[in-house]
Amino acid sequence: MTAAPTHLKLQPEFYLLVFLVSIGFFMQGLDTTIINTALPAMATSLQEDPLKMHGVVISYVLAVAACIPLSGWFSDRFGVRNTFFAAIVIFTTASIGCALSNSFNTLIIFRVLQGIGGAFLLPVGRLAMLRIIPREQFLSAMSTMSLAGLLGPLAGPILGGWLVEYASWHWIFLINVPIGLLGMLVTFKAMPNVTEASVKSFDLSGFVLLAIAMIGMALGIENIASTEVSKSLSIGLLISGFIAALIYAYHAHTHQNALFRSRLFKNKIYSIGVLGNFFARFGSNAVPFLLPLMLQVAFNMEPFMTGVMLTPIVIGSLVSKPIIRPILQRTGYRSILIVNTLLIGLCIASFALHTADTPTWLRTLHFFVFGVINSLQFVAMNTFTLKDLPQQDASSGNSFLSMIMMLSMSIGIAVAGTLLNTFTNYFNQAHITQAFHYTLICLGLMNIVTMIIFLQIPKDFKD
Known part of the structure; x- marks a missing residue:
């Protein structure tokens, strides 16, 4: 395999572009971390069970995943700048709608609209960087963008806790x-x-199939343990999702204008990266949803203090950014992805050791370590997946990766919510801490199994 160009430092002429993409990343990151801290308070205000508030998160993430396939075509047809600008307008307007919501269903509607805007922010921004920034500077651009974008998640937990506790x-x-x-x-x-220069007609039938596949799988998993939705409906949604996915696989192979042509997956590195991103994110993406709930619902921690306790995760992510590139250059993608996937799984499972009496310094250290290794995992997986894509596949490959990342988040949170409700029903509310512990152990084991995917990376693969 031909070695990729040496990674170079990002040149100043691209700083403003990376800053702009970081704004989109910032908005998404801030929104996600703030809402996780605020879920119990929102549940009280909207008269809902806090353990069933994952719908507020999933509705946004699922809307993002379902609409991401549009981002590549819209960017090609109307330009990356125009598409990115429209995305910011939609996201900002929907945010106002969310703030004015006075019922659970109204909030869900505006979260979906917010997700439609969010579907374009990061993928279109990343696509702009792929097309404008030279490949040898791409890793530096991704690391810089992630570093700046993490300011949102850094402020999110504390700001969200403070706003919930002292305002609304x-x-x-x-x-x-x-x-x-x-x-x-x-x-x-x-x-x-x-x-x-030339844009093919939009693949509407493929888009509908993908939307049915994602919505069916995510909602089927989310409601499988619900007492308010019949098991037959949940199973029907799951089956519909899988069937739609299989039909789309055939569609991608035969349809000339398919959103994501099957040729993408002839690239072995890309295929491994997509599979790894999908499964390795289940546990990692569920942790920011589970930990604030555990701290507040099981351990009776106040919202502001919960935000303070979650901040070490983001600080760990920030600390890891300057060392990611040297580590990857020294160890290579294969070694770091195999070892790090195992470490993340063990770290998630070990959160089950936490109780209300866990010393603050130990909890802080534990959260910090998770932030470091989780950030390393995400940057390594994303860069590995995209680095060998030919230029003509950059748009569709980037959009598909972004869709898979968000679909993985929605399914991961749905799995976490289902496990939590199942264990809660088994142990009852008096033993809610045990329900959280068993959920975290299951998610950690899922992550460890994902290591098998990264073992498929060729041993002679060069950075």
């Missing part, structure tokens, strides 16, 4: 408004409106 949960959405306005102003200066 509605403000966790209004915080997106000034950030969105800044993004709108910067877009036309930082991002050229790169388009494709």
Whole structure:
């Protein structure tokens, strides 16, 4: 296999573009971390069970996953700048709608609309970097973007806890408004409106099949243990999702204008990376949803203190950024992905050792370690997956990866919610801590099994 070009430092001419993409990442990261801390308070305000509030998170993530296939075609047809600008407008407007919601169903509707805007933010921004920034500077650009974007998750837990405890949960959405306005102003200066010379007609039938597949699988898993939805309906949703996915696999192989042609998966590195991203994110993406609930519902911690306790995870992510590139260059993708996947699984399972009496210093250290290895995993997986894609497949390959990442998050949270409700029903509310512990152990074991995927990376693969 031909060695990839040496990784070079990002040049100053691309700083503003990376900053703009980071704004989109910032908005998504801030929204995610703030809402996780605020879920119990939102449940009380909307008269819902806090253990069933995962629908607020899944509705957003699933809307993102379902609409991501549109991002590549819209970017090619209307240009990356115009598409990115529209995404910021939709996301910001929907955030206002979420803040004004006075019922659970209304909030879900605006979360879906917010997800539609969010579906374009990060994939279109990453696509702009792929097309504009030279490949040898791409790893540096990704690391820089992730570093700047993590400022959102860093502020999110504390800011969310503070707003919930001293103001109102509605403000966790209004915080997106000034950030969105800044993004709108910067877009036309930082991002050229790169388009494709010729764009094929949109694959509407393929888009519908993908949407049915993702919605069916995610909602089927989410409701399988619910007492409010029949088992037959949940199983029917799961079966419909799998059937739609199989039909789309055939469609991708035979349809000339398929959103994601089957040729993408002839690239072995890309295929391994996509599978790894899908399964390795189940546990990692469920942890930010589970830990705030465990701290508040099981351990009776106040929202602000919960936000403070979650901050070490993001600090760990920030600390890891400068060392990711040297580690990858020294060890290679294969070694780091195999070992790190195992470590993350063990770390998630070991969260089950936490109780209300766990010393603060130990809990802080544990969360920090998780942040470090989780950040290393995400950057390594994303860069590994995209690094060998030919230029003509960059748009569809990037969009498919983004879709898989968000679908994995929605399914991971759905699995976590299902496991939590199942164990809660088994142990009853008096032993809610045990329900959280068993859920975390199951998620950790899932992550460890994922290591098998990264064992398929060729031993002679070079960075």
